[in-house]
Amino acid sequence: MEKGFSPVGLRVLVVDDDPTWLKILEKMLKKCSYEVTTCGLAREALRLLRERKDGFDIVISDVNMPDMDGFKLLEHVGLELDLPVIMMSVDGETSRVMKGVQHGACDYLLKPIRMKELKIIWQHVLRKKLQEVRDIEGCCYDVGADWFTQAQFLGGGEDVSFGKKRKDFDFEKKLFQDESDQSSSSKKARVIWSYELHQKFVNAVNQIGCDHKAGPKKILDLMNIPWLTRENVASHLQVKLYPSL
């Protein structure tokens, strides 16, 4: 077991596409005397992690990022590096939290995040290390298929009435699909058109001017946002230009 484990200097990698949160988290984490590294792109994070194997102790990542689903990142990290990963998002939607945990997140934080919560994240690092020791010492786990029963229980948790077997079944079906199908290739993350982003959009449209045709392609180029797709712009354009339809 680690003799002198200390939360001080814990190497934390923070991943969030929102630069504001990145700054805030960095500041908070540093106050906790952690060593902080931040990055705004999931891919970048993955690159850093691969580049400096054993260079971080824990990862804190936002769930929905435009360039890559946070779950995918979580999966890769857990698989390739076996580091504890904490997921975070603004909403506490049950299905997503569940998904995060199922995919190996050691914790799920809700924004806004408080110091209190960050101060104790080192426990996950320690816990993981202790767990590894146990595993090595040969402790057998009964990997019973109880999760299925539990999922059923959780699924019906919000609606505890009988006679809804059909619905429950569908729910389980979805869970299964999550586990198998897209386990490696997650769905496209939704783009959140923040004021800032919309601003860039408008800017681009203006730059193109009234004389030229402001097609999604050109707008996209002018916005110069790496992870944004033409479709994203197209749909946004559709709504902003023909609000009534």
Next chain:
DNA sequence: CAGAAAATAT
């Protein structure tokens, strides 16, 4: 590739 419309997700 652009635009409309249908499908989903939040």
Next chain:
DNA sequence: GATATTTTCT
């Protein structure tokens, strides 16, 4: 249930 965003189809 309304709204926001994605996917599908022409």
